[in-house]
Amino acid sequence: MSRQEVLGKKPLMVLEKIKENLERLNEKMEVMIELQKHGKKDMQPPLADAPLDVMTLLSMPDHLRKTAMTVCRLGRATADETAQQTHRARAVESAYLNQLVLMGHMKKERKGRKAYFFVDRESQG
Amino acid sequence: MRLGKIVAVHSYKGGTGKTLLSLNLAATFAKHGKKVCLFDLDFRAPSLATILKLEKAEHWLNDYLNGTCEIDKVLVDLSDRVHDSGKLFVGFANPATEAIRGMSAKDRKWEMRALGRLLALRNALLNDRSFDYLIFDTSPGLQYSSINAIVSADLVIVATTFDRSDVDGTKRMIRELYDLFEKKTEIVLNKVLDISSRSGKEELQAKMKDVYQVPLLGVIPCFCDVLRAEGNVIFAEEKPDHLFVKILEEMANEIDHL
Helix, strand or coil: CCHHHHHHHHHHHHHHHHHHHHHHHHHHHHHHHHHHHCCCCCCCCCCCCCCCCHHHHHHCCHHHHHHHHHHHHHCEECHHHHHHHHCCCHHHHHHHHHHHHHCCCCEEEEECCEEEEECCCCCCC | CCCCEEEEEECCCCCCCHHHHHHHHHHHHHHCCCEEEEEEECCCCCCHHHHCCCCCCCCCHHHHHHCCCCHHHHCEECHHHCCCCCEEEEECCCCCHHHHHHHHCCCHHHHHHHHHHHHHHHHHHHHCCCCCEEEEEECCCCCHHHHHHHHHCCEEEEEECCCHHHHHHHHHHHHHHHCCCCCEEEEEEEEECCCCCHHHHHHHHHHHHHHHCCCEEEEEECCHHHHHCCCCCCHHHHCCCCHHHHHHHHHHHHHHCC
């Protein structure tokens, strides 16, 4: 690899890292915006593992139930994939999904630049 | 590619004819050449093992939900009972008292995992093994196992009667259960007296639509010979010319087109 190629790669990697961090910041801001919109009324204190059983689904507010049901059906999904099913904006789904993670009902796993959400049925209990 | 459907047969009260409807609907689909699997999800009062005279089983649906075996081990092939080109498999619930007691004592976490395993049937049976229909016969009311079945289903068929408390309870369940889960719901009105005329049927359909605000899939008159059979006859197979079977065939065709 030439010296020029090495020098050219480093700024690219830095930019990638900045982009990734900005995306994470963006997700956190989306959660905060959604929490403010709902006056924190749907928010429970963060729980380690709160089982997402059908009774919990029934007692959830409609907007979160729709998101949770979609992930249950898909098994594992990104905010984009969830939004395609619910016909709501990706940013809105991202906020709801992160809210479900904070509530302990879902897990989030990063693979590269994509964040996947899923219900971890095996480790819960 | 046309994907199969999961149909849950549910009711507010017991004794509305869920099992009779589930079994005969499954047999009707099989007679129409479909590949069908009927599941007994009424773990508190399992009845398919008795009705279908199951002699022995090494694995039950209880074991699949417990995570101790895969679904292939549970399914019993009863295709020889329907003499047409279709296939009929059944997943039986364990009728032993100890098993019923065990299933009644499960906690929320177990029920959550059971939901995951029911949801996994879509991939395992509809996608990978090309089943056309999975039919869930459920417990009445708001039991965990029934709500798990409803959440996993594409269509909920609610068996109801003219009993006043059944009508009220069914209305509540439509509003507070099926609607919340955004489930496609159809009503089957069972054990109806005096609906011989066409105008009587149409009037009844309009009335039911008004009461429940969901489509009416079918109206089944109160047949003395169905009651007299005491669960020993699969009408769809053994009495193909019976009016009950004709009604089931209409229902099956309608479900096919939903």
